[in-house]
Amino acid sequence: MTSTVEPQDLRVGMFIHLDGGWMSHPFPLSSFKISSAEQIDTIRSLGLKRLRWSPERSDSPAETTAANAAGAADAPTTGQAPATAEPIVMITPAEDPATRARRQAEARAEAEAAALRVCERQYQEACRDLRRVNDALAGEPERAREGAQALTRALLDKMLIDAELCVRVLGEPTGDRHSAHAINVTVVSLLLARALKLAGPEMADLGTGALLHDMGKLALPDRMRLPHDDFTAAETSLYRDHVGHGISQGRRMSLPPGALLVVAQHHELADGTGFPKGVTGERMSVGARIVSLVNYYDNLCNAATPSKSLTPHEALSRMFAQSRNKFDATILNGFIHMMGIYPPGSLVQLSDDRYAMVTSVNSARPLKPQVRVHDTARSHGLHLNLEDCPDLGIRRSLRPSQLPARAAEVLAPRQRVAYFFDVSATPTVEEQL
16 A cells, blocks of 8 residues: 655655656666665655655654654654554464465565566566657657667666666567567667676667667568568668668767767678678777677577577577677677576576576576576466575576476466566575575
8 A cells, every 4th residue: 555745755764656657767666665865865856746655665663763863753644653653563373384485485476576567667668768769760850869868868877776787588578579679689788788887978879879770670661671581682682771771860860979880880790791881890889799799689589580589598509609700709708698598588497307487687696597487386487596596507498399388388488588677686595485
Protein backbone atom coordinates (compact mmCIF):
# COMPACT_ATOMS: atom_id res chain seq x y z
CA MET A 1 0.00 0.00 0.00
CA THR A 2 1.29 3.46 -0.87
CA SER A 3 0.60 6.95 0.41
CA THR A 4 1.59 10.34 -0.98
CA VAL A 5 4.05 12.88 0.35
CA GLU A 6 5.19 16.34 -0.67
CA PRO A 7 8.86 16.69 -1.71
CA GLN A 8 9.66 19.00 1.22
CA ASP A 9 8.61 16.22 3.64
CA LEU A 10 10.97 13.59 2.25
CA ARG A 11 13.36 11.92 4.67
CA VAL A 12 16.23 9.46 4.35
CA GLY A 13 14.87 5.93 4.77
CA MET A 14 11.58 6.48 2.94
CA PHE A 15 10.82 4.07 0.09
CA ILE A 16 9.53 6.22 -2.77
CA HIS A 17 8.09 5.71 -6.25
CA LEU A 18 8.80 8.08 -9.16
CA ASP A 19 5.90 7.71 -11.59
CA GLY A 20 6.96 10.10 -14.36
CA GLY A 21 8.70 7.41 -16.38
CA TRP A 22 12.18 5.94 -16.21
CA MET A 23 13.66 8.53 -18.55
CA SER A 24 12.35 11.49 -16.54
CA HIS A 25 14.80 11.19 -13.64
CA PRO A 26 18.48 10.27 -13.16
CA PHE A 27 18.07 7.35 -10.74
CA PRO A 28 18.84 3.74 -11.76
CA LEU A 29 15.38 2.61 -10.57
CA SER A 30 12.02 4.34 -10.31
CA SER A 31 11.26 2.80 -6.88
CA PHE A 32 13.90 2.82 -4.16
CA LYS A 33 14.70 3.71 -0.55
CA ILE A 34 16.20 7.18 -0.12
CA SER A 35 19.72 6.83 1.25
CA SER A 36 21.12 10.37 1.28
CA ALA A 37 20.29 14.05 1.47
CA GLU A 38 21.72 14.43 -2.03
CA GLN A 39 19.05 12.09 -3.41
CA ILE A 40 16.38 14.21 -1.69
CA ASP A 41 17.79 17.36 -3.32
CA THR A 42 17.70 15.65 -6.73
CA ILE A 43 14.09 14.51 -6.25
CA ARG A 44 13.03 18.01 -5.20
CA SER A 45 14.69 19.44 -8.32
CA LEU A 46 12.35 17.35 -10.51
CA GLY A 47 9.49 19.78 -9.82
CA LEU A 48 7.02 17.16 -8.58
CA LYS A 49 4.04 18.33 -6.50
CA ARG A 50 3.60 15.03 -4.67
CA LEU A 51 4.99 11.53 -5.00
CA ARG A 52 4.10 8.09 -3.77
CA TRP A 53 5.91 6.25 -0.97
CA SER A 54 5.48 2.88 0.76
CA PRO A 55 5.43 3.15 4.58
CA GLU A 56 5.73 -0.61 5.06
CA ARG A 57 8.92 -0.70 2.98
CA SER A 58 10.44 2.35 4.65
CA ASP A 59 12.64 2.51 7.72
CA SER A 60 10.87 2.90 11.05
CA PRO A 61 10.46 6.44 12.39
CA ALA A 62 13.30 5.90 14.85
CA GLU A 63 15.63 4.67 12.09
CA THR A 64 14.63 7.56 9.86
CA THR A 65 15.29 10.05 12.64
CA ALA A 66 18.76 8.63 13.27
CA ALA A 67 19.62 8.62 9.58
CA ASN A 68 18.56 12.23 9.14
CA ALA A 69 20.46 13.33 12.30
CA ALA A 70 19.64 16.64 14.04
CA GLY A 71 16.65 18.60 12.82
CA ALA A 72 14.96 15.70 11.01
CA ALA A 73 12.98 14.16 13.85
CA ASP A 74 9.56 15.02 12.39
CA ALA A 75 8.59 12.12 10.15
CA PRO A 76 5.84 12.49 7.52
CA THR A 77 2.45 11.96 9.08
CA THR A 78 0.74 10.52 6.01
CA GLY A 79 0.44 6.77 6.39
CA GLN A 80 3.17 6.40 9.03
CA ALA A 81 3.03 5.94 12.79
CA PRO A 82 4.33 8.76 15.00
CA ALA A 83 7.93 8.63 16.17
CA THR A 84 6.83 8.03 19.76
CA ALA A 85 4.84 4.91 18.98
CA GLU A 86 6.02 1.74 20.70
CA PRO A 87 7.34 -0.84 18.25
CA ILE A 88 5.11 -3.84 17.73
CA VAL A 89 6.91 -7.12 18.25
CA MET A 90 5.44 -10.00 16.28
CA ILE A 91 6.12 -13.45 17.69
CA THR A 92 5.83 -16.18 15.11
CA PRO A 93 6.34 -19.90 15.54
CA ALA A 94 9.64 -21.30 14.38
CA GLU A 95 9.62 -22.57 10.81
CA ASP A 96 10.74 -26.02 9.90
CA PRO A 97 13.68 -26.04 7.43
CA ALA A 98 11.57 -27.23 4.49
CA THR A 99 8.98 -24.47 4.94
CA ARG A 100 11.68 -21.86 5.36
CA ALA A 101 13.48 -23.03 2.22
CA ARG A 102 10.24 -23.00 0.23
CA ARG A 103 9.35 -19.51 1.45
CA GLN A 104 12.80 -18.18 0.60
CA ALA A 105 12.70 -19.75 -2.86
CA GLU A 106 9.30 -18.18 -3.52
CA ALA A 107 10.52 -14.78 -2.29
CA ARG A 108 13.58 -15.03 -4.51
CA ALA A 109 11.44 -15.94 -7.53
CA GLU A 110 9.14 -12.98 -6.90
CA ALA A 111 12.10 -10.60 -6.47
CA GLU A 112 13.58 -11.79 -9.77
CA ALA A 113 10.22 -11.45 -11.49
CA ALA A 114 9.81 -7.92 -10.12
CA ALA A 115 13.32 -6.92 -11.27
CA LEU A 116 12.58 -8.35 -14.72
CA ARG A 117 9.32 -6.39 -14.94
CA VAL A 118 11.18 -3.17 -14.11
CA CYS A 119 13.81 -3.82 -16.80
CA GLU A 120 11.18 -4.70 -19.39
CA ARG A 121 9.23 -1.53 -18.64
CA GLN A 122 12.38 0.56 -18.96
CA TYR A 123 13.29 -1.19 -22.22
CA GLN A 124 9.84 -0.46 -23.65
CA GLU A 125 10.13 3.21 -22.61
CA ALA A 126 13.47 3.44 -24.41
CA CYS A 127 12.00 1.82 -27.56
CA ARG A 128 9.06 4.23 -27.43
CA ASP A 129 11.34 7.26 -27.20
CA LEU A 130 13.46 5.97 -30.09
CA ARG A 131 10.36 5.53 -32.26
CA ARG A 132 9.56 9.20 -31.60
CA VAL A 133 13.06 10.08 -32.77
CA ASN A 134 12.61 8.03 -35.95
CA ASP A 135 9.23 9.65 -36.61
CA ALA A 136 10.89 13.08 -36.53
CA LEU A 137 13.81 12.20 -38.83
CA ALA A 138 12.26 13.19 -42.14
CA GLY A 139 10.52 16.43 -41.21
CA GLU A 140 12.34 17.66 -38.10
CA PRO A 141 15.93 16.41 -38.23
CA GLU A 142 17.23 18.73 -35.50
CA ARG A 143 14.45 17.66 -33.12
CA ALA A 144 15.34 14.04 -33.90
CA ARG A 145 18.98 14.73 -33.00
CA GLU A 146 17.94 16.37 -29.73
CA GLY A 147 15.71 13.41 -28.92
CA ALA A 148 18.47 10.89 -29.61
CA GLN A 149 20.93 12.85 -27.49
CA ALA A 150 18.40 13.14 -24.64
CA LEU A 151 17.78 9.39 -24.72
CA THR A 152 21.53 8.76 -24.64
CA ARG A 153 21.92 11.08 -21.64
CA ALA A 154 19.09 9.27 -19.84
CA LEU A 155 20.76 5.90 -20.40
CA LEU A 156 24.13 7.25 -19.26
CA ASP A 157 22.53 8.73 -16.14
CA LYS A 158 21.52 5.20 -15.19
CA MET A 159 24.83 3.59 -16.10
CA LEU A 160 27.41 6.05 -14.79
CA ILE A 161 26.80 5.31 -11.13
CA ASP A 162 29.16 3.99 -8.49
CA ALA A 163 27.71 0.49 -8.49
CA GLU A 164 28.10 -2.78 -10.34
CA LEU A 165 25.71 -3.36 -13.21
CA CYS A 166 24.61 -6.67 -14.63
CA VAL A 167 23.44 -7.48 -18.14
CA ARG A 168 19.97 -9.04 -18.05
CA VAL A 169 18.08 -10.93 -20.75
CA LEU A 170 14.46 -9.85 -21.11
CA GLY A 171 11.33 -11.73 -22.04
CA GLU A 172 10.18 -11.91 -25.63
CA PRO A 173 10.49 -8.30 -26.91
CA THR A 174 7.41 -6.66 -28.36
CA GLY A 175 7.18 -3.86 -30.89
CA ASP A 176 9.05 -3.19 -34.09
CA ARG A 177 12.28 -4.98 -34.81
CA HIS A 178 14.12 -1.81 -35.90
CA SER A 179 13.77 -0.12 -32.51
CA ALA A 180 14.46 -3.32 -30.58
CA HIS A 181 17.71 -3.90 -32.48
CA ALA A 182 18.86 -0.30 -32.04
CA ILE A 183 18.17 -0.33 -28.28
CA ASN A 184 19.91 -3.71 -27.94
CA VAL A 185 23.01 -2.42 -29.70
CA THR A 186 23.01 0.86 -27.81
CA VAL A 187 22.60 -0.62 -24.33
CA VAL A 188 25.28 -3.28 -24.77
CA SER A 189 27.64 -0.85 -26.52
CA LEU A 190 27.34 1.68 -23.69
CA LEU A 191 27.87 -1.00 -21.07
CA LEU A 192 30.98 -2.15 -22.92
CA ALA A 193 32.23 1.43 -23.24
CA ARG A 194 31.69 1.85 -19.49
CA ALA A 195 33.70 -1.31 -18.80
CA LEU A 196 36.48 -0.06 -21.10
CA LYS A 197 36.45 3.30 -19.25
CA LEU A 198 35.73 5.54 -22.22
CA ALA A 199 35.42 9.24 -21.42
CA GLY A 200 31.99 10.82 -21.02
CA PRO A 201 31.96 12.77 -24.33
CA GLU A 202 33.04 9.64 -26.24
CA MET A 203 30.25 7.64 -24.62
CA ALA A 204 27.70 10.33 -25.47
CA ASP A 205 28.66 10.28 -29.15
CA LEU A 206 28.80 6.47 -29.15
CA GLY A 207 25.29 6.26 -27.67
CA THR A 208 23.77 8.71 -30.12
CA GLY A 209 25.46 7.01 -33.07
CA ALA A 210 24.37 3.57 -31.86
CA LEU A 211 20.73 4.65 -31.51
CA LEU A 212 20.79 5.99 -35.07
CA HIS A 213 23.20 3.55 -36.71
CA ASP A 214 20.50 1.94 -38.88
CA MET A 215 18.40 5.03 -39.59
CA GLY A 216 19.42 4.79 -43.26
CA LYS A 217 17.33 1.61 -43.52
CA LEU A 218 14.17 3.67 -43.14
CA ALA A 219 14.75 4.86 -46.73
CA LEU A 220 14.74 1.26 -48.05
CA PRO A 221 11.79 -0.98 -48.96
CA ASP A 222 10.75 -3.21 -46.04
CA ARG A 223 12.16 -6.39 -47.61
CA MET A 224 15.58 -4.78 -48.02
CA ARG A 225 16.04 -3.71 -44.41
CA LEU A 226 17.38 -7.08 -43.28
CA PRO A 227 20.08 -9.02 -45.17
CA HIS A 228 19.05 -12.38 -46.58
CA ASP A 229 21.25 -15.15 -47.94
CA ASP A 230 19.29 -15.20 -51.23
CA PHE A 231 19.90 -11.56 -52.07
CA THR A 232 21.07 -10.94 -55.61
CA ALA A 233 24.15 -8.78 -56.16
CA ALA A 234 21.88 -5.80 -56.92
CA GLU A 235 19.84 -6.38 -53.75
CA THR A 236 22.99 -6.68 -51.66
CA SER A 237 24.21 -3.39 -53.08
CA LEU A 238 20.86 -1.74 -52.33
CA TYR A 239 20.93 -3.09 -48.77
CA ARG A 240 24.43 -1.73 -48.21
CA ASP A 241 23.27 1.68 -49.40
CA HIS A 242 21.61 2.13 -46.01
CA VAL A 243 24.95 3.29 -44.61
CA GLY A 244 25.15 6.11 -47.17
CA HIS A 245 21.54 7.09 -46.51
CA GLY A 246 22.36 7.17 -42.79
CA ILE A 247 25.36 9.45 -43.35
CA SER A 248 23.27 11.86 -45.41
CA GLN A 249 20.56 11.88 -42.76
CA GLY A 250 23.15 12.40 -40.02
CA ARG A 251 24.49 15.47 -41.82
CA ARG A 252 20.97 16.88 -42.13
CA MET A 253 20.63 16.40 -38.38
CA SER A 254 23.99 18.10 -37.68
CA LEU A 255 25.19 15.08 -35.74
CA PRO A 256 28.52 15.59 -33.94
CA PRO A 257 31.50 14.03 -35.76
CA GLY A 258 31.90 11.16 -33.27
CA ALA A 259 28.28 10.05 -33.66
CA LEU A 260 28.44 10.42 -37.44
CA LEU A 261 31.51 8.15 -37.57
CA VAL A 262 29.57 5.45 -35.72
CA VAL A 263 26.80 5.66 -38.31
CA ALA A 264 29.33 5.60 -41.17
CA GLN A 265 31.46 2.72 -39.82
CA HIS A 266 29.05 0.40 -37.98
CA HIS A 267 29.50 -2.28 -40.68
CA GLU A 268 33.27 -1.85 -41.05
CA LEU A 269 35.50 -4.59 -39.62
CA ALA A 270 39.03 -4.52 -38.25
CA ASP A 271 40.40 -6.80 -40.98
CA GLY A 272 39.07 -4.59 -43.79
CA THR A 273 36.30 -6.99 -44.92
CA GLY A 274 33.42 -4.73 -43.87
CA PHE A 275 31.51 -2.14 -45.88
CA PRO A 276 31.00 0.41 -47.38
CA LYS A 277 34.67 1.54 -47.48
CA GLY A 278 36.51 -1.60 -46.34
CA VAL A 279 38.57 0.40 -43.85
CA THR A 280 40.71 -1.43 -41.29
CA GLY A 281 40.57 -1.14 -37.53
CA GLU A 282 43.14 1.61 -37.12
CA ARG A 283 41.02 3.90 -39.32
CA MET A 284 37.85 3.25 -37.32
CA SER A 285 36.89 5.35 -34.33
CA VAL A 286 36.81 3.57 -30.96
CA GLY A 287 33.05 4.09 -30.77
CA ALA A 288 32.58 2.58 -34.23
CA ARG A 289 34.71 -0.45 -33.29
CA ILE A 290 32.50 -1.08 -30.27
CA VAL A 291 29.21 -0.64 -32.14
CA SER A 292 30.44 -2.76 -35.08
CA LEU A 293 31.19 -5.67 -32.74
CA VAL A 294 27.93 -5.44 -30.81
CA ASN A 295 25.91 -5.01 -34.02
CA TYR A 296 27.57 -8.15 -35.43
CA TYR A 297 26.74 -10.10 -32.27
CA ASP A 298 23.11 -8.97 -32.19
CA ASN A 299 22.62 -9.88 -35.85
CA LEU A 300 23.89 -13.41 -35.10
CA CYS A 301 21.48 -13.78 -32.17
CA ASN A 302 18.52 -12.18 -33.98
CA ALA A 303 18.98 -13.22 -37.61
CA ALA A 304 16.65 -12.04 -40.37
CA THR A 305 15.45 -15.65 -40.60
CA PRO A 306 14.70 -16.72 -36.99
CA SER A 307 15.57 -20.36 -37.62
CA LYS A 308 19.13 -19.26 -38.45
CA SER A 309 19.61 -17.34 -35.19
CA LEU A 310 22.38 -18.57 -32.91
CA THR A 311 22.13 -18.87 -29.16
CA PRO A 312 24.12 -16.17 -27.32
CA HIS A 313 26.79 -18.74 -26.39
CA GLU A 314 27.04 -19.94 -30.01
CA ALA A 315 27.27 -16.37 -31.30
CA LEU A 316 30.06 -15.45 -28.90
CA SER A 317 31.92 -18.70 -29.58
CA ARG A 318 31.74 -18.18 -33.34
CA MET A 319 32.98 -14.60 -33.05
CA PHE A 320 35.97 -15.69 -30.97
CA ALA A 321 36.83 -18.93 -32.76
CA GLN A 322 36.14 -17.99 -36.39
CA SER A 323 35.99 -14.20 -36.66
CA ARG A 324 38.28 -12.74 -34.03
CA ASN A 325 40.39 -10.95 -36.67
CA LYS A 326 37.32 -8.92 -37.62
CA PHE A 327 37.34 -7.09 -34.28
CA ASP A 328 39.64 -4.99 -32.15
CA ALA A 329 41.29 -7.51 -29.79
CA THR A 330 40.95 -5.34 -26.68
CA ILE A 331 37.28 -4.65 -27.37
CA LEU A 332 36.51 -8.31 -28.12
CA ASN A 333 38.19 -9.44 -24.92
CA GLY A 334 36.31 -6.77 -22.96
CA PHE A 335 33.05 -7.93 -24.52
CA ILE A 336 33.68 -11.57 -23.57
CA HIS A 337 34.61 -10.54 -20.04
CA MET A 338 31.46 -8.44 -19.70
CA MET A 339 29.02 -10.95 -21.20
CA GLY A 340 30.65 -14.09 -19.80
CA ILE A 341 31.32 -17.33 -21.64
CA TYR A 342 27.59 -18.00 -21.39
CA PRO A 343 25.88 -14.65 -22.11
CA PRO A 344 22.39 -13.94 -20.78
CA GLY A 345 19.83 -15.93 -22.73
CA SER A 346 22.12 -18.97 -23.09
CA LEU A 347 20.57 -22.36 -22.37
CA VAL A 348 22.84 -24.61 -20.34
CA GLN A 349 23.05 -27.88 -18.47
CA LEU A 350 24.49 -27.58 -14.98
CA SER A 351 27.04 -29.90 -13.42
CA ASP A 352 24.23 -31.63 -11.48
CA ASP A 353 22.43 -32.34 -14.81
CA ARG A 354 19.62 -29.80 -14.31
CA TYR A 355 18.69 -27.51 -17.20
CA ALA A 356 18.84 -23.73 -16.87
CA MET A 357 18.79 -20.40 -18.67
CA VAL A 358 21.37 -17.72 -17.89
CA THR A 359 19.34 -14.68 -16.83
CA SER A 360 22.02 -12.12 -15.96
CA VAL A 361 25.78 -11.70 -15.80
CA ASN A 362 27.83 -9.39 -13.62
CA SER A 363 31.06 -8.49 -15.41
CA ALA A 364 32.96 -8.74 -12.12
CA ARG A 365 32.00 -12.43 -11.94
CA PRO A 366 31.53 -13.54 -15.58
CA LEU A 367 32.01 -17.26 -14.93
CA LYS A 368 29.35 -17.33 -12.23
CA PRO A 369 26.14 -15.93 -13.73
CA GLN A 370 22.66 -15.99 -12.30
CA VAL A 371 20.49 -18.71 -13.77
CA ARG A 372 16.88 -19.85 -13.78
CA VAL A 373 16.83 -23.59 -13.21
CA HIS A 374 14.25 -26.16 -14.18
CA ASP A 375 13.84 -28.13 -10.97
CA THR A 376 11.50 -31.11 -11.17
CA ALA A 377 10.47 -30.53 -7.55
CA ARG A 378 9.01 -27.11 -8.40
CA SER A 379 6.38 -25.92 -10.85
CA HIS A 380 8.29 -22.68 -11.48
CA GLY A 381 11.93 -21.95 -12.20
CA LEU A 382 14.40 -21.78 -9.32
CA HIS A 383 16.69 -18.73 -9.37
CA LEU A 384 20.30 -19.37 -8.39
CA ASN A 385 23.40 -17.20 -8.23
CA LEU A 386 26.19 -19.59 -9.16
CA GLU A 387 28.73 -17.43 -7.36
CA ASP A 388 27.19 -18.60 -4.10
CA CYS A 389 27.10 -22.24 -5.18
CA PRO A 390 30.77 -23.33 -5.21
CA ASP A 391 29.94 -26.96 -6.01
CA LEU A 392 27.67 -26.08 -8.93
CA GLY A 393 28.79 -24.97 -12.38
CA ILE A 394 27.85 -25.04 -16.07
CA ARG A 395 28.67 -28.23 -17.93
CA ARG A 396 27.65 -27.34 -21.49
CA SER A 397 25.61 -25.05 -23.71
CA LEU A 398 22.41 -26.26 -25.37
CA ARG A 399 20.16 -25.32 -28.24
CA PRO A 400 16.41 -24.98 -27.53
CA SER A 401 15.73 -28.23 -29.40
CA GLN A 402 17.89 -30.12 -26.90
CA LEU A 403 15.73 -29.23 -23.91
CA PRO A 404 13.23 -31.79 -22.61
CA ALA A 405 9.64 -30.66 -23.11
CA ARG A 406 8.97 -29.75 -19.48
CA ALA A 407 12.24 -27.83 -19.15
CA ALA A 408 11.45 -25.91 -22.34
CA GLU A 409 8.01 -25.03 -20.96
CA VAL A 410 9.46 -23.66 -17.70
CA LEU A 411 12.51 -21.91 -19.13
CA ALA A 412 10.69 -20.53 -22.21
CA PRO A 413 13.63 -19.93 -24.60
CA ARG A 414 13.46 -16.59 -26.41
CA GLN A 415 12.85 -16.37 -30.14
CA ARG A 416 14.48 -12.93 -30.08
CA VAL A 417 17.15 -11.93 -27.57
CA ALA A 418 16.79 -8.53 -25.91
CA TYR A 419 19.13 -7.08 -23.29
CA PHE A 420 18.91 -4.40 -20.67
CA PHE A 421 20.87 -3.60 -17.53
CA ASP A 422 20.21 -3.63 -13.82
CA VAL A 423 22.00 -2.75 -10.60
CA SER A 424 23.78 -5.94 -9.62
CA ALA A 425 22.59 -7.86 -6.59
CA THR A 426 24.37 -10.79 -5.01
CA PRO A 427 21.91 -12.74 -2.83
CA THR A 428 23.24 -15.11 -0.23
CA VAL A 429 22.95 -18.86 -0.50
CA GLU A 430 20.26 -18.83 2.22
CA GLU A 431 18.09 -16.59 0.06
CA GLN A 432 18.37 -18.96 -2.88
CA LEU A 433 18.16 -22.47 -1.48
